[in-house]
Amino acid sequence: MKQHKLLILFSLLFFAAVSTNAQGLKVPKLDMASQVLGILNDTKGLDLSSDQTSKLESDNKSFVDDLMKINGSSASDDDKKASFLGLKNKRTKFLTDLLGSDLFKKYSGQVLKSINPLKSKLGLAALAF
Secondary structure, three states, rough: HHHHHHHHHHHHHHHHHHHHHHOOOOOOOHHHHHHHHHHHOOOOOOOOOOOHHHHHHHHHHHHHOOOOHHHOOOOOOOHHHHHHHHHHHHHHHHHHHHHHHHHHHHHHEHHHHHHHHHHHHHHHHHHHH
């Protein structure tokens, strides 16, 4: 009888511990597009004009949209790679024209430093950076 009560008590404690652990705090994750856009829109230390900032933010939005569209497509990996590299070349030309080569290098360095932790989540899309 004592063993039976002890077994029931142990089972209840085990059940309580498991259910308490299962109710842990769930932190909502930002979707990948908004994380990447936040990184791209961070222009601290670049001293951009308001015109440059607005053009950059507009291009960043369309770049991220294109990036996610390609990433979510049913194209083959080789086609996706080609699309990401084409997107990268187009963006590099735009940024060089907008910022000049010195600011482009500084901005690209900031972006690459911030995007590195996300590269594994981005998969092939990381080729665009």
